[in-house]
Amino acid sequence: MSRRHVSAVLGLVAGVLVAVPAPAAHAAAVQVRCSVPDLVAAINAANGSPGPDTLRLAHRCTYKLTAPDPANPGTGLPVITSEITIDGRGATIKRDERGHEVPKFRILLVGPTGNLALTRTTISGGFATDCPAFPDPPGLACGGGISNLGKMAVTRSKITGNTSRSDVFAQGGGIDNPGTGSVSETEVTANHVIYSGSDIGSGAAGGAIANDGPLTVTDSRLTGNTATVTENTQSFAFGAGIISFAETTVESTVISKNRSFARGGFARATVSNGIPAPGRMTITGGSITDNTSDAPNGVAQGAGIANNALMTVSGVKISGNRAVAENGTARGGGVRVGPFGTLDLTDNHITGNTAEAVGGTAQGGGLDNPDGGSLTAKRNKILHNTVTAKNGTAQGGGLYHAGGSEGLGRTTLEENTITKNRAGDGGGIFKAPSGVLTLNGDDVRANRPNNCSPAGTVPGCTG
Known part of the structure; x- marks a missing residue:
């Protein structure tokens, strides 16, 4: 559900500008004084x-922006139109919210x-009111801190306390x-994406990062970000950490405490990808822990990961995530596969995740493949x-499997350990009548109240 699909789902800088001489090509670095007018002039x-x-x-200067760029009222600093390196040296560029x-x-x-x-820069307090890459229809908001339409490499920086909010789609x-972007050795924390409208079926996507890519994220931390929507609009709050609508690679990155x-x-x-994304999302190493998908009277899907396109996940710790839906439906505390999803899971630790729905339906504490997707899980x-x-x-x-409305869902398990999981029924595995589920050398034991249910539906699994 990218901005390209949203129609279907749904002044001057403070002070006097001080001119500085334009540096010659390949000239030495320009030293920018602790002054917003100097920074604006240097970028120009x-x-x-x-x-x-x-x-x-x-x-360590804090450049406090009090007004947007006169030519681009949705952005604080002049638009980057050439090849520029900004070495912050510990500086902060922030929107002054006083x-x-x-x-x-x-x-x-x-x-x-x-x-x-x-590099070495904190970007803080930004608040997106437009969407430069998608000017029609109006009202979309994209990129509270940074919006990249060209090329971008963010390194050893901090993107914090920024917001994208819209009553159309955020x-x-x-x-x-x-x-085309990359984010490395960077903390993206306490950012917010908010749908504030009243239309049915819109959304807020990518609390920390939204990608129409390609994008690579390495050795970074995406923590404490949120995605929220107006209540009772049947809208989608997804990808509080990262949402992918194109080729995305995430390596050795901590993704935690997002909601x-x-x-x-x-x-x-x-961690979520679009429907359907044209590129694969690949996650290697790192962790996805202690995240929450909460939908009272609604549907919570895949608190850690929700895949509805192409995704590969290997060597990742997926733990302590919670899908919660009081009087609703909660599925996939750790990982959920959607109807268009093809997911390969290899050598991951999927532990201590929860699907909880007081007065409702909860399925798939660790893994959930309920709607006709394809799941392959090894070791x-x-x-x-x-x-x-x-x-x-x-x-x-441990796992809930069903074939979806067309009965096409397929789950292939090989050499996995599925133990000490718990549910009302199918403590290890619950298989609905439709779809195909196969085991090959898997260790399914010590689950409560049983390993597989209904009895006899999972060949090779007993008790």
């Missing part, structure tokens, strides 16, 4: 120079011809990447996952 000069430029910010008169704008926009390398609380919330709607996964540890539903239905502590 670099945009106008024929070659790459490096701007070195004042050590007082009620400060307008809302993101911090940085990389234009289609731009190439930004951002995407990318911290970073929105329709261009998707949709009362009377759909809360879908901290995973699927341990201590739980499904609970007081006064409701609780099935499939």
Whole structure:
């Protein structure tokens, strides 16, 4: 559900600008004083120079923006239109939120011809009010901190406290990447994506990062981000950590304590991909832990991962995630596969995840493949996952499998360990009548109240 599909689902900078001489191509780095006008002038000069430029910010300075760029009212600084390196040296660039008169704008926009390398810089307090990559229909908001339409490399930086909010569709609380991007050794934390409208079936996607890619994220931390939607609009809050609509690679990255919330709607996964994304999402190493998808009177799907396109996950710790839906449906505490999803899981630890639905239906504490998707799982540890539903239905502590409306769902297991999981029925595995589920050398034991249910539906599994 990218901005390209949303129609279906649904001043001056403070102070006087001080001109600085434009640096010559390949000139030495420009030292930018601790002054917003100096920073604005330096970016304008670099945009106008024929070659790459490096701007070195004042050590640990805080550049406080109080008004947007006159030519681009949705963005605080001039649009990056050339090859520019910003070496922050520990500096912060933030929207000054003191007082009620400060307008809302993101911090940085990389234009289609731009190439930004951002290092050792904190980007904070941005508030997206437009969506530069998708100007029609109006009202979309993308990229609260940074929106990249060109090329972008963010290294050893912090993207924090930014917001993308819209009453049409919102995407990318911290970073929105329709261009080509990379994020490495960077913390993306406490960013928010919010759908605030009243239309039925819209959404908020990518609390930390939204990608229309390609994008690579390595050795980074995506923590404490949120995706929320207006209650009772049947809208989608998804990808509180990262949402992918294109080729995405995530390596050795910690994704934790993010939250998707949709009362009377759909809360879908901290790590999610679109329907259907043209590129594969690949996650290697790192962890996806302690994230929550919460949908009271709605549907919570895949608190850790929700896959509805192409995805490969290997060597990842997926633990402590919670899909919660009081009086609703909660499925896939750890991982959920959607109807269009093809997911390969290898050598992961899927432990201590929970699907919980008081007064409703909860299925798939560790893994959930209910709607006709394809799941292949090899050599995973699927341990201590739980499904609970007081006064409701609780099935499939380790795995819930069904074929979907067309009965086409397929789950292939090989050499996995599925032990000490718990549910009301099918503590290890619950298999619905439709679809195909096969075991090959899997260790299914010590689950409560039983290993597989209904009895005899999973060849090779007893008790």
